[in-house]
Amino acid sequence: MTRAHExxxxxxxxxxxxxxxxxxxxxxxxWAERVHTLAFWILKDPDEAEDxxxxxxxxxWRTAGRYDSRRGAGSTWLIMIARSRALDRLRxxxxxxxxxxxxxxxGLLLENTAAVSAEIPDAHSERTxxxxxxxxxxxxxxxxxxxxxxxxxxxxxxxxxxAERMAEPLGTVKTRIRLAMQKLRQRLAFLREEGP
Amino acid sequence: MNQGRQHxxxxxxLPAAALEILDGAELxxxxxxxxxxxxxxxxxxxxxxxAAALALLAPARGLDPSRAVTLRNRLMARVQADRGTHxxxxxxxxxxxxxxxxxxxxxVLLVHHSVHRTLxxxxxxxxxxxxxxxxxxxxxxxxxxxxxxxxxxxxxRRSKG
Numbered sequence: 045m046t047r048a049h050e051x052x053x054x055x056x057x058x059x060x061x062x063x064x065x066x067x068x069x070x071x072x073x074x075w076a077e078r079v080h081t082l083a084f085w086i087l088k089d090p091d092e093a094e095d096x097x098x099x100x101x102x103x104x105w106r107t108a109g110r111y112d113s114r115r116g117a118g119s120t121w122l123i124m125i126a127r128s129r130a131l132d133r134l135r136x137x138x139x140x141x142x143x144x145x146x147x148x149x150x151g152l153l154l155e156n157t158a159a160v161s162a163e164i165p166d167a168h169s170e171r172t173x174x175x176x177x178x179x180x181x182x183x184x185x186x187x188x189x190x191x192x193x194x195x196x197x198x199x200x201x202x203x204x205x206x207a208e209r210m211a212e213p214l215g216t217v218k219t220r221i222r223l224a225m226q227k228l229r230q231r232l233a234f235l236r237e238e239g240p
Numbered sequence: 241m242n243q244g245r246q247h248x249x250x251x252x253x254l255p256a257a258a259l260e261i262l263d264g265a266e267l268x269x270x271x272x273x274x275x276x277x278x279x280x281x282x283x284x285x286x287x288x289x290x291a292a293a294l295a296l297l298a299p300a301r302g303l304d305p306s307r308a309v310t311l312r313n314r315l316m317a318r319v320q321a322d323r324g325t326h327x328x329x330x331x332x333x334x335x336x337x338x339x340x341x342x343x344x345x346x347x348v349l350l351v352h353h354s355v356h357r358t359l360x361x362x363x364x365x366x367x368x369x370x371x372x373x374x375x376x377x378x379x380x381x382x383x384x385x386x387x388x389x390x391x392x393x394x395x396x397r398r399s400k401g
Contacts, residue, residue, distance in 0.1 A: 063323070065316060065320070068315070068316075076303055080303040081295075081298050082298050084298075085299065094303075094307060094311055097311055098315055105315075105322070116285050120289050123295045124260070124288070124292055127295065178297055179297060193259075196259045197295075200261070202261050221255055224255075225258065225290065225291070226255065229286050232289070235289075235293065
């Protein structure tokens with residue numbers, strides 16, 4: 045996400061806060077697919093993922109006035125809304141335990157990360173470049189740190205739930221999450237500093 | 241605990257806060273701290289951006305173009321319905337017009353009867369007119385609500401179709 049894109053999203057959110065429907069349409073066109081991808085990955089259900097897309101942009105429409113650019117990029121705000129809505133549904137349907145105990149769900153992302161990393165030389169689009177950068181940053185983490193981050197972000201599991209799932213002491217899980225996120229923040233810093 | 245150590249401890253919670261997995265008590269403590277610590281606010285922003293970037297790793301799942309258009313139309317219809325309801329609810333004209341008309345009429349009546357009518361007849365006329373105005377106001381408001389409900393239902397019906 046370049047600064048120009050960040051500024052573009054910020055402007056859109058300001059216009060949405062002022063009640064500009066066309067700005068919402070532009071935001072939707074730019075982000076619907078990514079929101080859908082995230083929702084589908086969390087829920088594994090196409091219909092529910094589509095509902096999450098609608099809920100996410102509806103929430104953006106209703107609450108754009110509360111967006112504070114000091115707390116993160118507009119894309120971050122939108123993605124975190126989508127994640128919350130998807131996790132709410134996951135919890136509401138009592139599939140939380142199923143998700144975390146299904147073997148494929150917690151392993152595929154790491155495989156996918158490796159696949160994305162392998163594509164780095166051919167990366168042309170900005171999205172692919174960003175994907176590759178995030179994949180490389182995640183690849184640089186020890187496997188146990190990647191796993192806790194994945195369970196926290198995509199599964200919405202708390203420290204104690206992760207500790208229980210991984211049969212590790214709570215303090216160990218907290219430390220792993222802290223270290224993993226510190227490294228990711230440092231390794232992805234260049235994304236924030238890219239010029240327009 | 242001194243301030244420096246407390247700051248350090250709370251700063252250590254920022255990664256979990258960015259992932260939105262802090263429990264209620266921890267979150268409250270951190271929020272109280274963030275109110276007076278610009279450094280932690282900035283760090284939290286960076287952690288949140290890093291966390292959101294993880295979404296890019298979800299295997300791409302294309303949204304069917306026709307479904308994307310349907311969803312977009314449904315969203316925009318919902319927005320328009322909301323805008324209609326919102327306008328009905330908050331329009332200053334809607335909110336104040338009734339009061340302004342009633343106040344104007346009451347003023348005219350009072351001036352008129354104080355000049356031309358005896359006190360008893362004037363108050364009687366004012367009372368009857370007030371009664372009629374209140375009745376009309378209630379009727380108009382009910383009709384307005386009914387119209388807004390029907391409009392909203394129609395929008396929803398169209399968006400689902």
